[in-house]
Structure formats: C-alpha cells, structure tokens
Amino acid sequence: MMAADERPRVRVEETIKIKIGEAKNLPNSSGRNCYCKVSLDNEQIFRTTSVEKSHSPFYGEEFEFDIPRDFGVLSFQIHETDLFGFRKDQAIGKVIIRRSELHTYNGLDKWHPILPVDTEPEAQGKIRVRLKLQDAYVNKTCYYKLHVKVIEATDLHACQSSGTSDTFASVKLMNYTTKNRPEVKRTKVRKKTLNPTFDEEFNFSLWDNDLSNYCVNIELCNANMIGDTFMGKVTIPLQSLDLSSSHEASQLIFQNSYMLSEREGRHSGNKADLGSLRLKINYVEDWVFPSRSYDQLRKLIVNSIDCNPINSSPAAVLGRIVKDKIDAAKSLVKIFLHYDKVVDFLRCVAENEIRHTSDPNTLFRGNSLASKAIDEFMKIYGQHYLHYTLNGIIDEIIEDKKPCEIDPSKLKDSESLDANLGNLQGYVERCFVAITCSAIHCPPLMCELFRYIKEAAVRRFPDIEDICFTSVSGFIFLRFFAPALLNPRLFQMRADHGEPLTCRTLTLISKSIQNLGNLGCVQSMKETYMETLNSMFLNDTHIAAVKNFLDFISSPHEYNENSGMPLVLKEGIMIKRAQGRRKKFGVKPFRKRYFLLTTEELSYAKEKGSEILCQIPKEDILAVERVDYEAFKMKLMFQIVQPNRPLYVLANNSVEERDWIYVLKKICQKNPNRLEAYHPGAFDEKKNAWICCGKPQEVIAGCTHVTSISEADSPDTTMHIKVDVDRELEKVYTLFVNKLEDLQNLREEAASSLQKVSDFQLYSRNELQIELTSLNDIIEFCHRHLSEHEDNRKFNRSGNISFRSGTTQVSDTFGIGDLKVR
Known part of the structure; x- marks a missing residue:
C-alpha cells in the first residue's frame, strides 16, 4: 500500500452518450412538427431534427459529449413548431433525469413518461453551507445551539430577462416529531447575480437531543413583486452529517456544498397523459491515472502492429471480445494517431480482414474492427477535407429551400414533379462534380491507406475486374461522403438541423451519391421513384469520372502538405463585444457574429459567407482565458487577447x-509572443482602470498568470486533433476489465490448443504462442491496474470501485471480489 503523500493524482472525466429513439402518444394537435431538445439544467446542449405532422415521431439520433461542469438535471423537452412560423415553439412536455439517478438508467433502452412543463424553472446550481453545533445550558438543562451560515450559491438559474436573478435564501429548522410551524429566517436579497454571496448566519435551538428528529431546510428564491420564484432547495438531515471528524472543544463544525433540488411531488398533481419518450443513456466515468500507470498497456497496444499475425495481437484481441466494435475502434484509432502509427495499424487490420474474406461483395460490410476503425479515422482525419468539398453546397441547399421531392406519394399539391426533379438533378450534379474534382485535396494519409487497401484487395481477388475501385469506394463514398450528406451535423458541418424539407433533399442526394459509389451496381430498386434520377447519373460518363477519382486517391503521389487551403479547425455563431470606442450612451454593444478559426487566423463576419469584418492572424492571439463573471455579469464569456486589446466573446453553452x-489555446500555445499574465476582469473606461487589479492603463501587463492545458493532450500538429492518450488507454483498460472472464476463457483455449498442435504445424504454433502471450500480458495489467483503482478508492473513501456506470460484476475468480464496474 502506498503512502498518502505518494498517492497518484487521479482525474475524473465523465461522458454521456444518448440515443433519442422515438416518442409516442403525444397529445392531439393539428399540424404538429416536433423536435426534442436536450439540456443540462437549463442550458441547451443538443436538439434533434423536426419530424413532420406526427403524434409518434421517430428521431433515431445519437450524440455524445463530455460533461463540462457539475449539473443537477438532464432534461429532454418535446417542442412543437408552428408550420407557418407565426408563433414561438411551444413545449409539450419533458423527461427529467437527475444526475444522481443516471447510473440506474445506464445502458437501458427505456420508455420514459413525459411530464408537463410548468413555469417554475428546474433547480440548478449549488449552495455552500456551514453548520456549527454547540452545547448550551439553561437552568442546568443541556440543549444544542445550531448555527447555520449560508455562505454562497453558484451557477443559479436566470429568472429575469436580463439574464440574472435577485436571490435570497430562507432557512428553516424542521422537527419531524412536532406539527408546529417552523420558524423561517431569510437572508437579504442579492440583486442581479447568478453567484450570490450571502455570508449570513442564523441561530436555532434544539431542545430534543436526538439529532435524527431534525433537518435543516434551505430554499433559494428570486424576489419578485408579483410573487417569489422558487429556484431550488436543499434538505440536510442532521443525523447524516459526519461531525465526528470536526470536533472543536464543545462544538461540532461541518461545511459542504450541495446541489439544489426541486420541490417534492412537483409533477405528481398533473395526471395528463402526454405520451412517452424512448431513450437509451450511457453514462461513463473514467478515472484517469498518471501516464506512468499505463506504460505496460501502452506498449502492448502500440506494439500490436509488430505482431504477426495481427489477429493475435492485444489490439485484435480487444476487437474480438467487445460486442460494439466502435468503442474499441475509437480509442485504438486515437492512440495510434497520437503515436503517428495509425496507417500502419489500419493497414494491418484491413489486410487481415481482406485475407479472411471469401466473398468480395461482403468486403468491409460487416461489424468488424477494421471497418469501424477506418470509419473513425476518416471522420477524424478527413474532417477538413469533407468541409472543403461539401460545405458550400450544403449551405446553399439549406438556404435555398427548393422543393426536391420526387416520390409522387409525398408530393404536395402546389409542387411539380418535373420542377422538383430538375432541382434535385442540379444539386446531385454539383455534389458529384465537387467530389470527383477534389482528389488533389484528399489528405495524404487517407490516400496512403486507400492504396494499401486496393493492393491487398487486388492480391486477394485478382479475377474481380472492379475490385480495385469497389474496395476503396466502399469507404470514401458509402462511409464518408454519403453519410455526411445525409447528416451534416454528425460530421460537424452544421451547428443545427435543417428543416424537414431540407433533410429530405439531403437524403435523396445521399442516395444518389451512394449509388454512384456502387459504380451503378444497384442490387434492387425498391424505390421506383429513383429510377429516373439514377438514369441521369448511372451512365458511362459519370461512372468513368468516379473510377478516375478512386484511382487517383489510391495511387502513390507526391503531395506538398504545406500547400493548398488552410484547414478549418472550428466555426460557429457566437456573440462578441464591440472592440472599438463606446457607442451611444457610452455602452459597447454585443452582436452576434459567425466565427471561423483556421490554421492561419481567426475571423468573423455578420453571417456565414458574408464579408469578413475582422481577421486576427494566429501570431496576434497572445492568450485565451475566461472572463470573471463580475466583469460583464455574464457567464460563458472568454477573451482572446491581442496586442492592443482583448476581444470578448460569449459562447452559446458550456x-x-x-x-x-x-x-x-492550442493555436497560441507555440506563439513566441504568448503572454505570461492577463487581466481576468475588464477595463472600465469611465474609471480608466482595470476592474480586476485597478491598474490605470488599458495596455499594461496582466495581473493573473495564464492557465495552461494538459500536456497529456498532444494532438498531431499536422492533423490538428486533440488526443488525451491516457484517457483513451483507460477506456481500453475498461473494455478489457469488463471482459475479464472472456479473456480468461480465451487464455485457457489457447493454452489447450497449443498442447494439441504438432511440431510440424509451425505457423499455427507460433500464432497460438503469440496470442497466449498477449492474453497473459493483458490479464496481468488488468489485475495490477485494478489494484491501483482499489488503492485510490480507499484513499478517497468513495465506496465501490468506479469504472463505468452500470452493474456489471467482475467475478472473484480472479481474486478481486465482486466489484461494481462503472
């Protein structure tokens, strides 16, 4: 057991993966278009596309995000949109899942009842409280004096249109044994803030010495002339306090922060049947240890490409034992990207799959580690290429809103089939030209990988005429361009979903591009309305252009990686504060702008595609830091420090x-002029001084050291991606440890088979020996790292070992007891 001062620093990274399936039995309403909005507390994180005129809309959308902050409630609201755009979207109902309940829903595909939406906001934020319990005497009678100090609250819900709240706290001491009305004490109102500091203390007398009869109830409210708005509460049973470690003579002291919760039975009185929503939620909690803890696993994974055959390597073993190959593929691709060996890894697994495929028509069509890993690689490494090729066309399709429906059964009375077909033909042709003319811009590593795949497929199926094309088109067309057209948001090409009309147009275009990727070999024409459109494109001219494109991206070429267009790193709408002098009434306005960050500069414009209003070269980005809330009374604001002045920007969500x-930060990290200090506040032009430090000049050295980002995140500078390699190794370990029993069985099978193989079967013997060694090494690491988790759990007194949320049990066959895997 390690000493307390030697305990490794462990960080906890949390992720939520959500699949929004469908809703059913929504209330009757005419002309209903519905979408689902997902929020952390009251902050929107995601929304689905709208589904037209359905009381049981099917969404079928998945998304995943790292939890950026602490929260109390994960909510799903069903909204109805007006078909004519005359009124604001109205909430039909919602599903509420508290953070404390997340683990109970982990991995379950479950229908949740939709609750009514009321005007009371969801409880949000934390409150910090200090309790002090003292002995007191009256006429030799002993009783307790309880001092309740309300210190502060943070991240509260904004109840006013200004984005703030006027908050006060009311404190009650509840006695379960009496029916007397408890005395209520309240703080002063803290105005126009979401992070009020109270620092007020209240005293109560406890005449019953049994603490189990008492609890402290604290409610936060927004003061209002019409009526106070409830913002959240916390109930602290005195019996639950761990006061034993806080003795100070004849008093006990306890201080803690609590998540605010809602009133009990908030929705119990409303019996309206609002239908139900089908959700599947996966909550993941990764305990990431220092990098040295993963040295053994890192070596096992990275050296997998040196195993011959690859099928006996630790990476391939992981792909065999996990059911959902994408989980293994995501982590493995990122690990190999980090160590600049991703093409070697993908070449090995792809050649292995080609070698074991007997029917060329099924090549890479299954749920294999190779196909999922290549998909993930293209999605990460090919993102800028995808944006460069299709972004402009997709934006135009969304803005034009031209009808393109060619299914007669879905045609509206006001539409013409010929006109719609003409619109759709024009869009498909433009997408086709953009793709086939983009070969020179295909990223070098993707071209290198495609060359390996083509050569291996030709060696395996030399008699199949078009195998050199279909082996590559199965990825670049069917798994890259077509899905991106179908769902641009999934590939980070759009920040929001288009309207149903636009989504249908993109679906039809995607179908056409997919048919072109199949080189015109359409197996069966279930959708007869596509025949006319297919006849326009599935001809010798278009097929020849596709083959030329495929041949170019899968042949060796000399590329200059420093030439061509700058890579787009991030783009989106945010709100900026004016950088110039104060306007009318001495106030600098805030305006919504479209921001675009490339490898060369940061720029913004009024909207996407319009004239650029400001360009900031990367050399002028000297620091990027958050801004104190008190500077502008706004959350989610950060600053981009330039040589002359900072640019203040307000993000949409955390x-x-x-x-x-x-x-x-990654852009300016290698800037030789990067600042060492910055001002967390703003410059007050009226007082001619910085709010944070009082310095009198606007251009002057900062008062606070700049923050740094973890060196564990070391993205490849060529590909501009971030990889937390230690976290990915922890995920790989979790996948292994959840399948320890399967690993043990594989080891026993390999050992048994090895004994039966004769000396003349040298290849089989070597293969089994490599697999047995890999399994032994994996199991050994799992046992050792389990011990590290156990030690960390004991140091933190946090109960059961946490790997992944859920109730999967690890058998004590391995000498580790029954441990809950999270």
Whole structure:
C-alpha cells in the first residue's frame, strides 16, 4: 500500500452518450412538427431534427459529449413548431433525469413518461453551507445551539430577462416529531447575480437531543413583486452529517456544498397523459491515472502492429471480445494517431480482414474492427477535407429551400414533379462534380491507406475486374461522403438541423451519391421513384469520372502538405463585444457574429459567407482565458487577447465555450509572443482602470498568470486533433476489465490448443504462442491496474470501485471480489 503523500493524482472525466429513439402518444394537435431538445439544467446542449405532422415521431439520433461542469438535471423537452412560423415553439412536455439517478438508467433502452412543463424553472446550481453545533445550558438543562451560515450559491438559474436573478435564501429548522410551524429566517436579497454571496448566519435551538428528529431546510428564491420564484432547495438531515471528524472543544463544525433540488411531488398533481419518450443513456466515468500507470498497456497496444499475425495481437484481441466494435475502434484509432502509427495499424487490420474474406461483395460490410476503425479515422482525419468539398453546397441547399421531392406519394399539391426533379438533378450534379474534382485535396494519409487497401484487395481477388475501385469506394463514398450528406451535423458541418424539407433533399442526394459509389451496381430498386434520377447519373460518363477519382486517391503521389487551403479547425455563431470606442450612451454593444478559426487566423463576419469584418492572424492571439463573471455579469464569456486589446466573446453553452477555449489555446500555445499574465476582469473606461487589479492603463501587463492545458493532450500538429492518450488507454483498460472472464476463457483455449498442435504445424504454433502471450500480458495489467483503482478508492473513501456506470460484476475468480464496474 502506498503512502498518502505518494498517492497518484487521479482525474475524473465523465461522458454521456444518448440515443433519442422515438416518442409516442403525444397529445392531439393539428399540424404538429416536433423536435426534442436536450439540456443540462437549463442550458441547451443538443436538439434533434423536426419530424413532420406526427403524434409518434421517430428521431433515431445519437450524440455524445463530455460533461463540462457539475449539473443537477438532464432534461429532454418535446417542442412543437408552428408550420407557418407565426408563433414561438411551444413545449409539450419533458423527461427529467437527475444526475444522481443516471447510473440506474445506464445502458437501458427505456420508455420514459413525459411530464408537463410548468413555469417554475428546474433547480440548478449549488449552495455552500456551514453548520456549527454547540452545547448550551439553561437552568442546568443541556440543549444544542445550531448555527447555520449560508455562505454562497453558484451557477443559479436566470429568472429575469436580463439574464440574472435577485436571490435570497430562507432557512428553516424542521422537527419531524412536532406539527408546529417552523420558524423561517431569510437572508437579504442579492440583486442581479447568478453567484450570490450571502455570508449570513442564523441561530436555532434544539431542545430534543436526538439529532435524527431534525433537518435543516434551505430554499433559494428570486424576489419578485408579483410573487417569489422558487429556484431550488436543499434538505440536510442532521443525523447524516459526519461531525465526528470536526470536533472543536464543545462544538461540532461541518461545511459542504450541495446541489439544489426541486420541490417534492412537483409533477405528481398533473395526471395528463402526454405520451412517452424512448431513450437509451450511457453514462461513463473514467478515472484517469498518471501516464506512468499505463506504460505496460501502452506498449502492448502500440506494439500490436509488430505482431504477426495481427489477429493475435492485444489490439485484435480487444476487437474480438467487445460486442460494439466502435468503442474499441475509437480509442485504438486515437492512440495510434497520437503515436503517428495509425496507417500502419489500419493497414494491418484491413489486410487481415481482406485475407479472411471469401466473398468480395461482403468486403468491409460487416461489424468488424477494421471497418469501424477506418470509419473513425476518416471522420477524424478527413474532417477538413469533407468541409472543403461539401460545405458550400450544403449551405446553399439549406438556404435555398427548393422543393426536391420526387416520390409522387409525398408530393404536395402546389409542387411539380418535373420542377422538383430538375432541382434535385442540379444539386446531385454539383455534389458529384465537387467530389470527383477534389482528389488533389484528399489528405495524404487517407490516400496512403486507400492504396494499401486496393493492393491487398487486388492480391486477394485478382479475377474481380472492379475490385480495385469497389474496395476503396466502399469507404470514401458509402462511409464518408454519403453519410455526411445525409447528416451534416454528425460530421460537424452544421451547428443545427435543417428543416424537414431540407433533410429530405439531403437524403435523396445521399442516395444518389451512394449509388454512384456502387459504380451503378444497384442490387434492387425498391424505390421506383429513383429510377429516373439514377438514369441521369448511372451512365458511362459519370461512372468513368468516379473510377478516375478512386484511382487517383489510391495511387502513390507526391503531395506538398504545406500547400493548398488552410484547414478549418472550428466555426460557429457566437456573440462578441464591440472592440472599438463606446457607442451611444457610452455602452459597447454585443452582436452576434459567425466565427471561423483556421490554421492561419481567426475571423468573423455578420453571417456565414458574408464579408469578413475582422481577421486576427494566429501570431496576434497572445492568450485565451475566461472572463470573471463580475466583469460583464455574464457567464460563458472568454477573451482572446491581442496586442492592443482583448476581444470578448460569449459562447452559446458550456460545451462550446470549453471547445473554443481549448482549440484557441492550442493555436497560441507555440506563439513566441504568448503572454505570461492577463487581466481576468475588464477595463472600465469611465474609471480608466482595470476592474480586476485597478491598474490605470488599458495596455499594461496582466495581473493573473495564464492557465495552461494538459500536456497529456498532444494532438498531431499536422492533423490538428486533440488526443488525451491516457484517457483513451483507460477506456481500453475498461473494455478489457469488463471482459475479464472472456479473456480468461480465451487464455485457457489457447493454452489447450497449443498442447494439441504438432511440431510440424509451425505457423499455427507460433500464432497460438503469440496470442497466449498477449492474453497473459493483458490479464496481468488488468489485475495490477485494478489494484491501483482499489488503492485510490480507499484513499478517497468513495465506496465501490468506479469504472463505468452500470452493474456489471467482475467475478472473484480472479481474486478481486465482486466489484461494481462503472
């Protein structure tokens, strides 16, 4: 057991993966278009596309995000849109899942009842409280004096249109044994803030010495002339306090922060049947240890490409034992990207799959580690190429809103089939030209990988005429361009979903591009309305252009990686504060702008595609830091420090704020002029001084050291991606440890088979020996790292070992007891 001062620093990274399936039995309403909005507390994180005129809309959308902050409630609201755009979207109902309940839903595909939406906001934020319990005497009678100090609250819900709240706290001491009305004490109102500091103390007398009869109830409210708005509460049973470690003579002291919760039975009185929503939620909690803890696993994974055959390597073993190959593929691709060996890894697994495929028509069509890993690689490494090729066309399709429906059964009375077909033909042709003319811009590593795949497929199936094309088109067309057209948001090409009309147009275009990728070999024409459109494109001219494109991206070429267009790193709508002098009434306005960050500069314009209003070269980005809330009374604001003045930017939510700050920090990290200090506040032009430090000049050295980002995130500078390699190794370990029993069985099978193989079967013997060694090494690491988790659990007194949320049990066959895997 290690000493307390030697305990490794462990960080906890949390992720939520959500699949929004469908809703059913929504209330009757005419002309209903519905979408689902997902929020952390009251902050929107995601929304689905709208589904037209359905009381049981099917969404079928998945998304995943790292939890950027602490929260109390994960909510799903069903909204109805007006078909004519005359009124604001109305909430039909919602599903509420508290953070404390997340683990109970982990991995379950479950229908949740939809609750009514009321005017009371969801409880949000934390409150910090200090309790002090003292002995007291009256006429030799002993009783307790309880001092309740309300210190502060943070991240509260904004109840006013200004984005703030006028908050006060009311404190009650509840006695379960009496029916007397408890005395209520309240703080002063703290105005126009979401992070009020109270620092007020209240005293109560406890005449019953049994603490189990008492609890402290604290409610936060927004003061209002019409009626106070409830913002959240916390109930603290005195019996539950761990006061034993806080003795100070004849008093006990306890201080802690609590998540605010809602009133009990908030929705119990409303019996309206609002239908139900089908959700599947996966909550992941990764305990990431220092890098040295993963040295053994890192070596096992990275050296997998040196195993011959690859099928006996630790990476391939992981792909065999996990059911959902994408989980293994995501982590493995990122690990190999980090160590600049991703093409070697993908070449090995692809050649292995080609070698074991007997029917060329099924090549890479199954749920294999190779196909999922190549998909993930293209999605990461090919993102800028995809944006460069299709972004402009997709934006135009969304803005034009031209009808393109060619299914007669879905045609509206006011539409013409011929006109719609003409619109659709024009869009498909433009997408086709953009793709086939983009070969020179295909990233070098993707071309290198495609060359290996083509050569291996030709060696395996030399008699199949078009195998050199279909082996590559199965990835670049069917798994890259076509899905991106079908769902641009999934590939980060759009920040929001288009309207149903646009989504249908993109679906039809995607079908056409997919048919072209199949080189015109359409197996069966279930959708007869596509025949006319297919006849326009599935001809010798278009097929020849596709083959030329495929041949070019899968042949060796000399590329200059420093030439061509700058790579787009991030783009989106945010709100900026004016950088010039104060306007009318002495106030600098805030305006919505479209921001674009490339490898060369940060720029913004009024909207996407319009004239650029400002360009900031990367050399002028000297620091990127968050801004104190008190500077502008706004959350989610950060600053981009330039030589003359900072640019203040307001993000839409905490996820976007974190992502923008991270990528901008990476841009300026290697800037030789990077600042060492900055001002967390703003410059007050009226007082001619900085709010944070009082310094009198606007251009002057900062008062606070700049923050740094973890060196564990070391993205490849060529590909501009961030990889937390230690976290990915922890995920790989988790996948292994959840399948320890399967690993043990594989080891026994390999050992048994090895004994039966004769000396003349040298290849089989070597293969089994390599696999047995890999399994032994994997199991050995799992046992050792389990011990590290156990030690960390004991040091933190946090109960059961946490790997992944859920109730999967690890058998004590391995000498580790029954441990809950999270």
